[in-house]
Amino acid sequence: MSPYVALIADALSPQAVQVLTRDGAAEVRHVDGTDRPALLAALAEADAVLVRSATRIDAEALAAAPRLKVVARAGVGLDNVDVPAATAAGVLVANAPASNVVSAAEHAVALLLAVARHVPQAHSALKDGRWARSSYTGVELAGKTLGVLGLGRIGSLVARRLAAFDMEVIAYDPYADPEHARSLGVRLTSLDELLARAQFLTVHLPLNERTAGLIGFDAFQRVRTDLRIVNAARGGIVDEQELYAALKEGRIAGAALDVYAQEPCTDSPLFELDNVVTTPHLGASTPEAQERAGTQAAESVLLALAGMPVPDAVNAPRDASVPAR
Numbered sequence: 001m002s003p004y005v006a007l008i009a010d011a012l013s014p015q016a017v018q019v020l021t022r023d024g025a026a027e028v029r030h031v032d033g034t035d036r037p038a039l040l041a042a043l044a045e046a047d048a049v050l051v052r053s054a055t056r057i058d059a060e061a062l063a064a065a066p067r068l069k070v071v072a073r074a075g076v077g078l079d080n081v082d083v084p085a086a087t088a089a090g091v092l093v094a095n096a097p098a099s100n101v102v103s104a105a106e107h108a109v110a111l112l113l114a115v116a117r118h119v120p121q122a123h124s125a126l127k128d129g130r131w132a133r134s135s136y137t138g139v140e141l142a143g144k145t146l147g148v149l150g151l152g153r154i155g156s157l158v159a160r161r162l163a164a165f166d167m168e169v170i171a172y173d174p175y176a177d178p179e180h181a182r183s184l185g186v187r188l189t190s191l192d193e194l195l196a197r198a199q200f201l202t203v204h205l206p207l208n209e210r211t212a213g214l215i216g217f218d219a220f221q222r223v224r225t226d227l228r229i230v231n232a233a234r235g236g237i238v239d240e241q242e243l244y245a246a247l248k249e250g251r252i253a254g255a256a257l258d259v260y261a262q263e264p265c266t267d268s269p270l271f272e273l274d275n276v277v278t279t280p281h282l283g284a285s286t287p288e289a290q291e292r293a294g295t296q297a298a299e300s301v302l303l304a305l306a307g308m309p310v311p312d313a314v315n316a317p318r319d320a321s322v323p324a325r
C-alpha cells in the first residue's frame with residue numbers, strides 16, 4: 001500500500017488517477033473541493049492535492065493539511081491557490097502551463113468569430129422560429145486590425161491563427177521577445193496605439209494588480225466605435241461595469257466573454273445586451289486539454305512526492321523535502 005494520499009478535489013481526467021496509482025505510487029481519494037467542510041476534513045490526511053479551478057487552496061485549507069507536500073493545478077491560472085501561503089507552509093505548487101493553451105486559444109477564436117457574425121444570437125432567433133437575416137449582418141475579419149493583449153502562450157497561438165484570416169495583428173506585451181513577435185507576423189505596439197487602432201481586441205494576460213481593470217474607463221475613452229473585445233483570460237482585466245457602459249452607449253460594437261470577475265456568474269447586466277456573447281469559462285473544456293492537464297498535474301505530484309525537481313513548480317519552498325513515513 002502506498003504511504004501517500006493524493007486528494008483529487010475537482011473533476012479531473014481519469015488519466016490523472018492512472019498516473020497517480022502507477023506502481024502503487026499513491027492512494028487516490030476524491031472530494032468535492034467546493035464543499036468546504038468536506039475539503040478541510042479530507043486535507044487532514046492528504047500528502048498531495050490536485051485541483052482544477054473551482055477548489056480554493058488558501059491559508060485555511062493549507063492549515064488543515066499538516067501532511068501536505070504539493071498542490072498541483074491541472075491548468076494555467078493559479079488564482080485559486082494562495083502561492084505565498086503555500087510557500088510559507090513549505091508546500092510546493094505546480095501548474096500545467098502548456099496543457100490547455102491550444103483549447104483556450106481555439107475558444108478565443110471561436111468567440112471572436114461568434115461576436116463578429118452574431119452566431120449565438122442568430123442561432124437562438126432561428127430556434128425561436130425567427131428568420132431574422134437583416135438583424136444579424138456581421139463584419140469580415142480580413143483586413144481588420146486585431147490587438148492582442150499579452151503575447152504569451154495563448155496570445156501567440158491566437159495571433160497565429162487570426163493572421164491566417166488575413167488580419168493585421170498588433171500586440172502589447174512589454175515582456176515579449178520582438179524576434180518571437182516577428183516570427184508570428186505580429187507588430188509589437190504601445191498600449192495607446194493598440195487601443196486606438198484595434199477593431200478586435202483579445203485579452204490574454206494574467207490577472208494581477210497591474211492588469212486588473214486595465215481595460216476600464218480610461219481605455220474605453222480611447223478605442224474605436226467598431227471595436228469588438230474578447231476576454232478568455234481572467235475576469236476583472238476588463239472592467240465589467242465600464243464594459244457594460246461602453247456597449248450600452250454604443251462606444252464599442254461588441255464583446256465576447258468566457259471569464260467573469262465573480263465565478264460562477266449566472267446573472268450579469270452584460271447578459272441582457274444583444275451584442276454580448278458569453279460562455280461559462282469553457283476555454284479549457286475539451287477532453288484533449290483535460291487529459292494533458294490531469295496527466296501533467298499528476299506527474300508533478302509524483303515527482304514532488306519522490307523529492308525530485310518539479311519542472312512546472314511555481315515556487316521553491318524551503319521545507320518541501322518529503323520526509324519518509
Ligand SMILES: NC(=O)C1=CN([C@@H]2O[C@H](COP(=O)(O)OP(=O)(O)OC[C@H]3O[C@@H](n4cnc5c(N)ncnc54)[C@H](O)[C@@H]3O)[C@@H](O)[C@H]2O)C=CC1
Binds near residue numbers: 101174205
Ligand atoms: N478561459 C480559460 O479557460 C483559460 C484561461 N487562461 C488564462 O489565459 C491567460 C493567459 O494565459 P497564458 O497565455 O498561458 O499565459 P502566459 O504567461 O503564457 O502569457 C501571458 C502574457 O502576458 C504578458 N503580460 C504580463 N503582464 C502584462 C502586462 N501588464 N501588460 C501586457 N502584457 C503582460 C506576459 O509577458 C506574457 O507574455 C491567463 O490569465 C490564464 O489564466 C488559461 C487557460 C484557459
Ligand SMILES: O=C(O)CCC(=O)C(=O)O
Binds near residue numbers: 076282283284
Ligand atoms: O477549466 C479550467 O480548469 C480553467 C482553465 C483556466 O482558466 C486556466 O487553466 O487558467
